[in-house]
Amino acid sequence: MSFALRLFPLLVLASAPALAQYPSEPYQEEGYDQYTAPAVPENVSYGYAQVLRADEVTEIVRTRTPEERCDGVEYRQSGQTTGGTIIGALVGAAVGNQVGKGNGRKAATVAGAVAGGAIGNNIARNKAEAEARGCRIVEVEREETRVVGYDVEYMYKGEKYMSRLPYDPGNRLRIRVAVSPDDTGYAR
Template identity: 75%
Template sequence: MSTATRLLPILLLACTGPALAQYDPDYDDGSYYAESAPENVSYGYAQVLRADEVVETVRTRVPEERCSDTEYRQSGRTTGGTVIGAIVGAALGNTVGDGDGRRAATVAGAVAGGAIGNNIARQRAEAESRGCQLVEVEREERQVVGYDVEYMYKGDKYMSRLPYDPGNRLRIRVSVTPDDVETAAR
């Protein structure tokens, strides 16, 4: 074996030393490399011509007490509400978990459902004793869900739906790209 053949591994090892010494594991987190900035993007302001409210009708059902002038004797019966609440609560609790966890959830659901059912039945019984009934009433409410905004930028009109009223000026993002696919690929 010649001297050159013996020295080759040593020379290769000596050449890789400076390269290994320059390696810094902190650069592996990805933050070392800066993201490229988007090309052909700028920001400007457009004049708002009009902003029309977009309104949606929302329906809700709320319990309301309706009373007459006649008073009745309170029956105090809340057993039906308690039983129904316990059955519904147990059924819901039985859908959770498995094994001992399911049994515990079933019991907890039955207890919580029974308490809720008892409370509702008691409120209804108290209302009936005063000559009142709980009635579900449907209410409609109109809510603003956005704004249709017409604005002008460099002589051209545009339209957008925004979640807010922009006022007199609207900050816009302007991006310019070639229209032709072949030109864009070059």
């Protein structure tokens, strides 16, 4: 008996487990459901379409920012910063009083009053200077037009299509072409 004839039965026996994994009729398999069956890879290819036009899609964005506005008239500066100094000292003393115990509390109250008075005086002076120049802080609303996408009309194999894209594609647009059967007319 030749070597090949002796090897043939061994090959048949070795391949039996592999053949048993696949049913002879996959659609008759118990529990098979065509809607939940694993997907077969799509028939996909890529091509290029000619861009006919790309129109910007914009939206208006509103922002509010504080700005100093001056009327150009100089006013005589009064130099009155006493109110700001007093209010700052009172707030600073109240905060300082919350810190420490005994003599430490008294020292913290005095230090808070001094620091608060200096801060209040500085704020009042800045405000007085702005008012002396005839200036005030106002909220200014600005509108800005932003491009948010492009409505692109393109032609592929004699057919026109429209898509909204986040970028301007230029003269050519790479497209994804997928082919699948139309099973809407399938009779059951």
